[in-house]
Amino acid sequence: MTKKCEFRKKDGERCDANAQAGKDSCVFHDPAPLRNTTEVSAFLAKSINQVLRGALDPRVANSAGYLANVLLRSLEQGPLEIRMARLEAALDIAKDPHTAASGKDSLPV
């Protein structure tokens, strides 16, 4: 028998989702945040399987899927912003055209 999540909802009812292997909570009530795209992908895969097994309310899965998609975009955006900042610094280009140095070193916006 699969262990159930130990999280209690506001009304005291226990979460009906299956606990993650080796943990006391489901993926939704795990206090550990999703920190990278690999963890978000694993979360999505687990959620899909839970929906297909009927262990997760599709409405909750839809909401979590939407938020996971936003998180994925955010996780992907962070490294791009760092790379862009490094490129701008290397090329001596400021992000704000109003504060950028004028002259031949500035690129047209």
Ligand SMILES: [Zn+2]
């Ligand atoms: Zn739960």
